[in-house]
Amino acid sequence: MKLSLSRGSRDSLSEQIFQQITSRIHSNMLTSGEKLPSVRQLSADTGVSLLTVHKAYKRLEAAGVVQSIHGKGVFVKAVLNESPAMSSYDWQLSIPTYLTRSSFHSRPKTKYRFDYSALNSGLLPTIYLADQLKQMLEAESSILGTYGDVQGDFLTREAFSAYFQNELGLSGSPDNIIMTTGLHQGIELIAKTLLGPGDVIITEAPTYPGALDIFINRGAKVIPIAMDEEGIRTDLLAQVARAYHPKAIYVNPTFQNPTGRSMSMERRQELLYQAQLHGMFIIEDDSWSELYFDEKPPPKPIKSLDDEGRVLFLKGFSKALAPGIRVGAILAEGSFKQSLLSAKSSSDLGTPLLTQRAVLPFLTSTRMLEHFEKLRLALELRRDKTVAVLANSFDSSISWSVPEGGLNIWLTFPENVSTLDLYEYCLQHDVSFLPGHACYPYEPPYNHLRLTYSILNEHDLEEGLKTFVALTNAFLKQKI
Ligand SMILES: Cc1ncc(COP(=O)(O)O)c(C=O)c1O
Known part of the structure; x- marks a missing residue:
């Protein structure tokens, strides 16, 4: 495993190792049950001392993202307590790779997707584009x-x-x-x-x-x-x-x-x-x-x-x-x-x-401009619906600014609320959003999230929003 560590950074080397491995786990580049390189191996790959790597691994364990199994090694925490098995691919870990984080590596697909910054395909001119493509290929297959x-x-x-x-x-x-x-x-x-x-x-x-x-x-x-x-x-x-x-x-x-x-x-x-x-x-x-x-x-x-x-x-x-x-x-x-x-x-x-x-x-x-005209109206209605549901459901401890365009709304929770925990909770109920920590490079705050209001169809948006606010309120209540 190759990490990009900087000795000139304000963060200690063990902190950087901790953050970069956590980042890989959060973005599913390291998945549940996967084995981390041994302390000795990572120390050799990164050129930092055994003690520094050991310290970082202890922190990862304390944060609950990995588990150490005596005689076997350190594994990304397995979901549902399935016990990590040795894999025949484990040898690959002995060859350092360079990628540190990926936000799109693998995201679970849910019924109510608020995590995916894109438009519902029903809002896009797919039929016209398909038709044009067909005509073009018939006329000019040499393309x-x-x-x-x-x-x-x-x-x-x-x-x-x-x-x-x-x-x-x-x-x-x-x-x-x-x-x-x-x-x-x-x-x-x-x-x-x-x-x-x-x-x-x-x-x-x-x-x-x-x-x-x-x-x-x-x-x-x-x-x-x-x-x-x-x-x-x-x-x-x-x-x-x-x-x-x-x-x-x-x-x-x-x-x-x-x-x-x-x-x-x-x-x-x-x-x-x-x-x-x-x-x-x-x-x-x-x-x-x-x-x-x-x-x-x-x-x-x-x-x-x-x-x-x-x-x-x-x-x-x-x-x-x-x-x-x-x-x-x-x-x-x-x-x-x-x-x-x-x-x-x-x-x-x-x-x-x-x-x-x-x-x-x-x-x-002129179709392009006409399309944008329609899209603006459709998205404005979605924005309005989203803001109305949030305003009717949350108290002033949760805040957002009303977007004047685009696809997303950004919510801020009190500092003691982890939207990563809320995300895990929502996933169990088929709802997803983007936990805000993904939008920061190193020391992220965990009390923001992004909701995308453009990807669901109108019916699902309404139902999804109701489900999201109910889940969030239930989650916040548990915390009190
Ligand atoms: C701000 C921003 N820039 C770029 C992209 C990538 O867009 P494209 O699909 O055109 O590569 C995205 C996709 O979500 C985005 O949100």
Whole structure:
């Protein structure tokens, strides 16, 4: 097992081992009953003393996430007390691997899924897209026999460029656009190009867990900066930048995942100013800025303020259009764009032509804008329903801010409430959500959770919310 440990960190080495193994267990990369490397083995893999590893294992045991069986070893705590068996795959543990955390590794599927930040497929134009795809393949089956351009299909890049210009106020020529397989790949390509072990990147706290997975798995050090109602606290940025010399800051400024908050225009300007001052890139994740409510469009992207290639703008249409297609794009300029192209080439030689062309008819017709119009209304109703149920069911000890767009609402509980325990309790009753600790890199608070109101159909949303609040109230009562 390979862990990314830093001797310069404020956390002790045994604390870092404890956190990283806990993180793997929480994200199911280490599963129930799996054997941990021996103290001797992990000490050899990580180059830290036997005593330090021993101390970390004792903490894991005290925290109840592993159990030590005399003569056999240390195992991830088995569910339902099944006794851990030796597996014929145990030899694999003697070869170090690098991944530390994964938020999407395996999540139990429940009847009432509030954990999955995506749209109900009934809200998506799947029939139209399927129809277009069929017509396209009949007319041009050669698409299947062609490797696309590494940078992306020119027609699709042209369509993205026009969309950026007309709808987001961004001037990006097709030459500065790289097509990606989902927005997530855009983050990965940037991280692969920019970040190596020990490099520093800033994120909002909390942030999109998938981005944390990418940065941490590259061995980078993530410095989370707190948010307020206007977005990331730029007043804290200068001090962090001076102390850690970050290479980039990753933000999801519009209807942020997980909080649903949007960064004000003043904050966007200040962030860009700080990035210029301290010589770092801004990675701007725009997953769903079209999905605003109450007819109140959000401020323009930070990228619209940038004229020196400082902001790496990422757009994805998986959420609002077709997660089964996962087309996204990076808008970047200068020599960094060239480096990103190399990264794209070494990653997959280019996004499949088929999926890029599949969204093209939609993107270039008025259907796209009409679709967003309908989606805004449908999601606004869901947001309203969710907020109404929460407001009628919880007292003032539980708080949230009403999202002005997007898919998620972020709940804050009193500090002594563990949403991880609540999650386990809800899972037993077929309800799931995202426990908030996944949205922080190292020392997470455990008293937040994210509910996604867009994935269930209307009927299940209503029933699911009722079930969730009843379970939560019952759970809180048990604690008193
Ligand atoms: C903020 C954010 N960025 C990026 C992604 C990944 O999106 P895609 O499916 O386009 O790769 C997600 C998915 O949940 C997300 O929430």
